[in-house]
Amino acid sequence: MSKIRIGIAGYGNLGKGVEMAIRQNDDMELVCVFTRRDPASVSIKTPGVEVVSMDDMASMKDKIDVVILCGGSATDLPEQTPAVAKYFPVIDSFDTHANIPVHFANVDKVCKENGTIAMISVGWDPGMFSLNRIYAESILRQGSTYTFWGKGVSQGHSDAIRRIKGVKNAIQYTVPVEAALEAVRNCENPELTTRQKHTRECYVVAEEGADKAAIEAEIVNMPNYFSDYDTTVTFMEEDEFKATHNKMPHGGFVMRSGVTGAGTNQMIEYSLKLGSNPEFTACVLVAYARAAARMVAEGQTGARTVFDVAPSYLSPLSGEELRAHLL
Amino acid sequence: MSKIRIGIAGYGNLGKGVEMAIRQNDDMELVCVFTRRDPASVSIKTPGVEVVSMDDMASMKDKIDVVILCGGSATDLPEQTPAVAKYFPVIDSFDTHANIPVHFANVDKVCKENGTIAMISVGWDPGMFSLNRIYAESILRQGSTYTFWGKGVSQGHSDAIRRIKGVKNAIQYTVPVEAALEAVRNCENPELTTRQKHTRECYVVAEEGADKAAIEAEIVNMPNYFSDYDTTVTFMEEDEFKATHNKMPHGGFVMRSGVTGAGTNQMIEYSLKLGSNPEFTACVLVAYARAAARMVAEGQTGARTVFDVAPSYLSPLSGEELRAHLL
Numbered sequence: 294m295s296k297i298r299i300g301i302a303g304y305g306n307l308g309k310g311v312e313m314a315i316r317q318n319d320d321m322e323l324v325c326v327f328t329r330r331d332p333a334s335v336s337i338k339t340p341g342v343e344v345v346s347m348d349d350m351a352s353m354k355d356k357i358d359v360v361i362l363c364g365g366s367a368t369d370l371p372e373q374t375p376a377v378a379k380y381f382p383v384i385d386s387f388d389t390h391a392n393i394p395v396h397f398a399n400v401d402k403v404c405k406e407n408g409t410i411a412m413i414s415v416g417w418d419p420g421m422f423s424l425n426r427i428y429a430e431s432i433l434r435q436g437s438t439y440t441f442w443g444k445g446v447s448q449g450h451s452d453a454i455r456r457i458k459g460v461k462n463a464i465q466y467t468v469p470v471e472a473a474l475e476a477v478r479n480c481e482n483p484e485l486t487t488r489q490k491h492t493r494e495c496y497v498v499a500e501e502g503a504d505k506a507a508i509e510a511e512i513v514n515m516p517n518y519f520s521d522y523d524t525t526v527t528f529m530e531e532d533e534f535k536a537t538h539n540k541m542p543h544g545g546f547v548m549r550s551g552v553t554g555a556g557t558n559q560m561i562e563y564s565l566k567l568g569s570n571p572e573f574t575a576c577v578l579v580a581y582a583r584a585a586a587r588m589v590a591e592g593q594t595g596a597r598t599v600f601d602v603a604p605s606y607l608s609p610l611s612g613e614e615l616r617a618h619l620l
Numbered sequence: 621m622s623k624i625r626i627g628i629a630g631y632g633n634l635g636k637g638v639e640m641a642i643r644q645n646d647d648m649e650l651v652c653v654f655t656r657r658d659p660a661s662v663s664i665k666t667p668g669v670e671v672v673s674m675d676d677m678a679s680m681k682d683k684i685d686v687v688i689l690c691g692g693s694a695t696d697l698p699e700q701t702p703a704v705a706k707y708f709p710v711i712d713s714f715d716t717h718a719n720i721p722v723h724f725a726n727v728d729k730v731c732k733e734n735g736t737i738a739m740i741s742v743g744w745d746p747g748m749f750s751l752n753r754i755y756a757e758s759i760l761r762q763g764s765t766y767t768f769w770g771k772g773v774s775q776g777h778s779d780a781i782r783r784i785k786g787v788k789n790a791i792q793y794t795v796p797v798e799a800a801l802e803a804v805r806n807c808e809n810p811e812l813t814t815r816q817k818h819t820r821e822c823y824v825v826a827e828e829g830a831d832k833a834a835i836e837a838e839i840v841n842m843p844n845y846f847s848d849y850d851t852t853v854t855f856m857e858e859d860e861f862k863a864t865h866n867k868m869p870h871g872g873f874v875m876r877s878g879v880t881g882a883g884t885n886q887m888i889e890y891s892l893k894l895g896s897n898p899e900f901t902a903c904v905l906v907a908y909a910r911a912a913a914r915m916v917a918e919g920q921t922g923a924r925t926v927f928d929v930a931p932s933y934l935s936p937l938s939g940e941e942l943r944a945h946l947l
Contacts, residue, residue, distance in 0.1 A: 313882075317762050317880070393944070394940065419947045421759075421888075424755070424931055425890075427932070427934070430935065430946065431910075431931075431935045432748075432934075434644040434645055434903070435644050544887075553640065553895075553900065553902075554640040555640075557895040557896045559899070559903075560871075560892065561890075562890070562891045562892075562893075564889045565886075565888055566887040566889075568885040569881060569886070572880040572884050573886050576759045576878075580758045583758075600935075600939070601939075603930045604927050607758035609758075615754060615925075616720050616721055617720070619750055620720055620741055620746045620750045620925055620926075620927065
């Protein structure tokens with residue numbers, strides 16, 4: 294059987310993660326990287342991969358089966374996904390939860406007009422966490438669902454600290470509160486405030502001579518980002534910072550505490566402990582690229598989310614193999 | 621919209637669990653219980669439910685949308701599922717893993733000949749655990765998957781103890797070894813023997829004057845059931861036994877420890893802590909009955925497993941609601 298030919302759009306951390314994930318799937322091959330930079334300036338690790346300007350995407354129409362978009366949700370994907378869906382089956386990791394309905398509608402329209410398919414909001418939240426929410430809530434109809442994030446790096450919060458005057462470098466970890474996790478696990482159905490669910494740990498390198506007390510005060514009192522949380526700020530030297538905070542770990546928990554029959558407690562818990570957030574997200578994108586290729590072969594068109602994809606579409610194994618070995 | 625009309629076949633612990641689960645789903649109604657006993661002898665808790673002999677099942681053809689089979693995998697389901705699939709869309713919880721391929725083929729043939737649909741092996745293992753295995757293995761292509769069971773009651777092992785001479789009553793709990801769980805969580809990829817994964821805890825009421833030392837020796841040395849495990853045997857009085865061991869808890873863990881990129885550890889863990897095994901299994905069966913009704917409406921026929929069902933089919937919510945609230 295011929296391999297699924299993948300194009301990557303955007304060659305940052307996520308795009309490089311997709312490149313590495315494709316190497317772990319021998320029914321796929323990376324054919325092309327699309328970039329907004331000068332293609333001549335982009336060097337791809339995998340041999341034989343073309344680098345093509347985003348402006349010339351349509352020229353690759355017959356050489357690629359699925360395009361995986363690796364841009365950001367703030368400005369890239371709202372434009373890119375509908376634009377690319379004109380020509381290619383496409384996967385994105387659009388993660389601005391509040392804007393998903395609008396994004397879905399925009400992409401669905403383009404897909405139907407052009408006979409293509411798109412899977413939006415693929416990753417782990419939205420993505421694997423969403424799947425666990427829908428399965429758990431469909432099974433345990435009476436109950437409470439909790440989502441916790443971390444321990445992991447929040448880029449948005451790290452950026453907010455780095456914009457403070459006197460800050461040279463900074464990273465922020467979101468950390469779930471262990472006591473809250475335990476209360477949920479014990480089926481206590483707690484009502485949890487923002488502060489009770491997560492703490493925020495900040496590691497900061499200050500500019501020489503900067504007022505550290507002022508920086509700390511500005512962080513912990515920052516509205517929306519930190520003022521609703523218990524926040525700790527630790528200053529450190531740049532060498533130590535670079536040696537200890539150079540990874541992008543993340544993860545979290547989806548838990549549903551339910552009641553069945555005459556008051557029987559039932560507990561479902563799903564958790565991820567990710568050494569690298571972008572590398573894991575990339576693996577999810579690649580599995581859904583396989584699903585997209587199969588749905589295209591069936592003649593399906595339109596926008597999809599993880600909710601619309603039967604699990605068997607994600608696996609390289611046949612139905613017989615799945616039933617014999619994984620069921 | 622009219623409600624999904626459900627028939628239950630078999631009114632033991634699982635059947636009663638399905639009855640209770642249907643009450644938590646307001647898009648469904650219990651119409652009928654099929655029994656092998658004299659229908660006049662079976663009293664159903666829900667008002668207005670017909671009790672019909674299994675022999676007269678076909679007479680209910682136009683009154684029921686989906687039949688949920690609540691019999692056992694050893695002798696009931698291999699006969700019942702294909703027989704019932706002649707007339708009705710049907711769900712079963714067939715859980716003899718090694719015989720799933722044959723059971724699937726038998727049921728699939730009947731479904732296709734009669735234009736019906738069947739979902740086999742629905743529950744938590746096979747079922748929710750299978751789903752977690754396929755998702756985790758499709759995403760983390762390089763890695764190891766571990767399944768642990770418990771703490772929970774094994775009916776088969778409890779029965780084996782009760783057959784020993786001098787045993788009046790007994791229950792057996794399968795318990796995962798905490799050190800093994802921790803080694804997996806720490807991405808140590810341990811190779812675990814049977815003994816290293818689970819222990820077996822037995823609680824026994826002996827007949828008066830029975831030789832307890834002999835009973836204990838017979839249990840711990842029993843081949844297949846206990847000799848490969850570290851087994852503890854605790855004798856107790858009948859009153860205490862009845863007061864403390866009258867529930868059917870179960871649960872377990874599916875874990876996948878994977879490696880991405882250049883040696884990054886990634887960990888996925890799913891766990892269930894079930895106050896009642898039959899009540900939880902019943903909830904899963906009911907969610908898949910909803911999926912079956914929808915697939916019938918689409919004109920689908922044939923045998924299916926949880927691998928073949930897109931998650932959106934399980935939820936009473938619309939696609940718009942799911943994307944807005946659960947994605």
